[in-house]
Amino acid sequence: MSSFYDELEDLETAEDFLRFFGIEFDARVVHVNRLHILQRFHDYLTEETNLDTLSDELLRDRYKALISLAYADFVKSDAIAEKVFKVHKEQADRHNASFVSLESLTLSGVR
Secondary structure (H helix, E strand, C coil), X not given: CCCHHHHHCCCCCHHHHHHXXXXXXXXXXXXXXXXXXXXXXXXXXXXXXXXXXXCHHHHHHHHHHHHHHHHHHHHCCCHHHHCCCHHHHHHHHHXXXXXXXXXXXXXXXXX
16 A cells, blocks of 8 residues: 555656646646746645644645645746745845935036
């Protein structure tokens, strides 16, 4: 008899996980965001503290809930807004940089 983790071994893509857990999905959303969905799923799993104490049945339910949540994040939003990867976080930081006016860049005392 195989364990829940044994069943997960062959899953590689976001589509694989969504199909495995019987979650209906829009292929267009997954196509554009598949790596982001998997990373968010991983992030959610990393935040879980009690997974090793759950039975296979409860573990399956928790994984299903987390992959559903990860997918839903990108149905209602996009990769840039969700800032899953470092490049998007850095891009957001650059856009939030302090504004510097042109007047503040002029040399004082020079006319």
